[in-house]
Amino acid sequence: MPRRVDHRERRALIADALMRVAAEQGLEAVSLRHVAAAAEVSAGMVQHYFRTRDEMMTFALAVVSERNEARVRRAVEALGATPAPRALLRAMLAALLPLDEERRADGRVALAFLAYTAVRPAVAAALHGETTALLAFVAGQIAAGSPLVADGRVDPERAAVGLLAVMEGLGVHVLGGHYPPETALAALDAQLDLLFAPG
Amino acid sequence: MPRRVDHRERRALIADALMRVAAEQGLEAVSLRHVAAAAEVSAGMVQHYFRTRDEMMTFALAVVSERNEARVRRAVEALGATPAPRALLRAMLAALLPLDEERRADGRVALAFLAYTAVRPAVAAALHGETTALLAFVAGQIAAGSPLVADGRVDPERAAVGLLAVMEGLGVHVLGGHYPPETALAALDAQLDLLFAPG
DNA sequence: CCCTTTACATTGCGACTGTATTGCAAAAGG
DNA sequence: CCTTTTGCAATACAGTCGCAATGTAAAGGG
Numbered sequence: 001m002p003r004r005v006d007h008r009e010r011r012a013l014i015a016d017a018l019m020r021v022a023a024e025q026g027l028e029a030v031s032l033r034h035v036a037a038a039a040e041v042s043a044g045m046v047q048h049y050f051r052t053r054d055e056m057m058t059f060a061l062a063v064v065s066e067r068n069e070a071r072v073r074r075a076v077e078a079l080g081a082t083p084a085p086r087a088l089l090r091a092m093l094a095a096l097l098p099l100d101e102e103r104r105a106d107g108r109v110a111l112a113f114l115a116y117t118a119v120r121p122a123v124a125a126a127l128h129g130e131t132t133a134l135l136a137f138v139a140g141q142i143a144a145g146s147p148l149v150a151d152g153r154v155d156p157e158r159a160a161v162g163l164l165a166v167m168e169g170l171g172v173h174v175l176g177g178h179y180p181p182e183t184a185l186a187a188l189d190a191q192l193d194l195l196f197a198p199g
Numbered sequence: 200m201p202r203r204v205d206h207r208e209r210r211a212l213i214a215d216a217l218m219r220v221a222a223e224q225g226l227e228a229v230s231l232r233h234v235a236a237a238a239e240v241s242a243g244m245v246q247h248y249f250r251t252r253d254e255m256m257t258f259a260l261a262v263v264s265e266r267n268e269a270r271v272r273r274a275v276e277a278l279g280a281t282p283a284p285r286a287l288l289r290a291m292l293a294a295l296l297p298l299d300e301e302r303r304a305d306g307r308v309a310l311a312f313l314a315y316t317a318v319r320p321a322v323a324a325a326l327h328g329e330t331t332a333l334l335a336f337v338a339g340q341i342a343a344g345s346p347l348v349a350d351g352r353v354d355p356e357r358a359a360v361g362l363l364a365v366m367e368g369l370g371v372h373v374l375g376g377h378y379p380p381e382t383a384l385a386a387l388d389a390q391l392d393l394l395f396a397p398g
Numbered sequence: 399c400c401c402t403t404t405a406c407a408t409t410g411c412g413a414c415t416g417t418a419t420t421g422c423a424a425a426a427g428g
Numbered sequence: 429c430c431t432t433t434t435g436c437a438a439t440a441c442a443g444t445c446g447c448a449a450t451g452t453a454a455a456g457g458g
Contacts, residue, residue, distance in 0.1 A: 004455080005405070026318040028227040031445065044407045053446065112314040118307050118374050119225040131377045153396065154389075161378065161386040162393075165368030170360070172367050175317050178330045179360065187360040190353075194361075194393045197352065203425080204435070230415065243437045252416060 011049050014039050015063045018056065023105040027112040030057070057116070058123055064110050065126050071095045071103075085145025086196045089138060093167045093188055098174050099181045107175050135160050146196050159195055166191050210248050213238050214262045217255065222304040226311040229256070256315075257322055263309050264325050270294045270302075284344025285395045288337060292366045292387055297373050298380045306374050334359050345395050358394055365390050 017039030022030050032053065036043040050056035075095035079088060098107035117124040139160035148154035170184040216238030221229050231252065235242040249255035274294035278287060297306035316323035338359035347353035369383040 024318070026314065032447085033444080042407055045405080047447075048404095048406060051447090108314075108317050111317055114371060114375060115307075115311040115314040116225065118310055119223070121376065124376060127375060128377055131372065131375070154393070158386050158389040159393075161369075161372075161382060162365055162390045165365045165372060165383075165386060166361055167364075167368065168371050169364030169367030169369075172313060172371065173330065173360075173364060176313060176326060176330070177320065177323060178327055183360060184364075187357050187364060190357040191361045194353070194358075231417090232414085241437055243439095244435080246417080247434095247436060250417090 007049065010045075011059060012063070014041075014046055014049055014056070015060045018060045019063070019106070019109050022060070022109045022112055027057075027109075027116055032056075054123075060109075061113050061117070061123065061126050064106065064113060065130050067106055068096060068110070069130070085141040086192055089141050089145075089163070090188070090192055092138075093163070094185065096167055096171065097181070097184055097188070098171055099185065104175065107171055111172065111175055131164065135164060138163055142195065147198055148195070154195065163191065163195065206248065209244075210258060211262070213240075213245055213248055213255070214259045217259045218262070218305070218308050221259070221308045221311055226256075226308075226315055231255075259308075260312050260316070260322065260325050263305065263312060264329050266305055267295060267309070268329070284340040285391055288340050288344075288362070289387070289391055291337075292362070293384065295366055295370065296380070296383055296387070297370055298384065303374065306370055310371065310374055330363065334363060337362055341394065346397055347394070353394065362390065362394065 014035060018030055018035045021034050021038050025034075030053075032046050033043050035056070036046045039046070046056070050059065072092050072095050075091040076083075076088065079091055083091075098104040113127070117127060135157075139156040142154065142159050142163070143149055143156040146154055146156075146159070149156055166188065170187060173179060174181055174184045213234060217229055217234045220233050220237050224233075229252075231245050232242050234255070235245045238245070245255070249258065271291050271294050274290040275282075275287065278290055282290075297303040313326070316326060334356075338355040341353065341358050341362070342348055342355040345353055345355075345358070348355055365387065369386060372378060373380055373383045
């Protein structure tokens with residue numbers, strides 16, 4: 001039966017199991033054997049598609065990034081053509097917040113990877129690029145949509161850094177159980193109110 | 200020579216070594232033997248002061264909290280009596296940002312614990328209480344110092360959540376190397392500008 | 399039809415983990 | 429002086445880890 005399998009599919013299947021393990025027990029519980037058990041395959045198969053544990057981790061990190069990217073894309077597309085900057089930003093950022101159980105699980109994994117890459121700078125490239133790209137886009141939307149930019153009361157770059165930080169911080173706090181998702185969403189709206197306030 | 204040792208001191212010494220290991224290699228590298236080596240003591244001694252690894256971890260988590268608390272306290276005290284709300288908040292939040300190497304190291308450990316507790320809710324109490332207390336205090340300062348509160352354009356509670364989230368997010372991004380500390384500080388100031396803007 | 403390649407499964411190895419156990423020296427209390 | 433307690437060291441143990449090596453069944457190419 002060999003020769004007929006799709007490598008990408010298998011790797012995705014394994015990465016999926018990895019993320020389930022990581023979401024429930026943390027990245028330190030991610031071992032070849034645990035992942036294999038979660039995927040209901042043999043440990044040998046996992047080793048066949050990922051020659052080392054690091055390779056598997058790096059792949060999973062890329063999957064996390066792609067999932068978030070896809071989430072943002074879907075949220076934006078749902079808005080139709082030429083949405084207002086504020087609505088666009090709200091949709092994007094809300095899509096990245098851990099507001100339902102699926103995003104909570106992914107968020108826990110992402111948080112674990114944040115700590116993971118903070119100690120392994122070599123692997124950090126994936127998340128780094130993502131943030132940088134988002135930053136530029138957000139700054140553009142703020143420049144285009146905030147009335148406070150014209151009179152110099154808001155600097156788009158700085159405001160973008162702040163807005164993305166708000167999102168990240170709200171996510172972390174919600175994952176830590178410090179307050180419920182609704183509170184985070186309300187705070188995000190308040191932040192957008194501040195940024196797009198008239199006068 | 201026994202009977203003459205200060206338990207708290209020894210535990211602090213060991214916790215210090217633990218944090219060095221965690222800051223450099225992550226929490227998953229924190230083992231009895233590694234910590235013992237970093238503290239330059241025998242593994243038996245570590246075991247003498249912490250009966251289990253979990254006990255050691257919980258203690259270290261408390262140390263992280265206390266260090267941050269102390270940092271905030273010092274920053275506030277340096278301001279003298281009755282500081283303006285905005286200056287007070289800036290000093291507090293800047294003290295919690297990873298702006299120098301010492302705070303970067305502590306920040307990496309704190310980030311690791313964030314991911315750690317996200318998966319072990321039983322241990323999360325320490326960080327939870329800290330955030331809640333900070334939240335209330337920050338809300339009070341905003342209520343007292345922001346001109347935007349009077350006319351209802353800023354809700355102190357929501358703004359406090361946002362402000363603390365900005366701080367957390369900036370910290371995470373700096374630790375991830377997404378931008379330099381100066382950028383984070385500038386974004387924090389911009390956020391305070393927004394919150395305390397006249398008119 | 400053979401033979402190479404692919405897709406696994408199994409097994410084994412050395413290193414490391416947390417924890418329990420045991421041993422022993424030194425100080426303090428009676 | 430002697431006994432108990434304390435502080436620590438060393439060792440043993442069962443389990444898990446990543447990874448390498450090996451075996452085997454099946455499909456496709458020549």
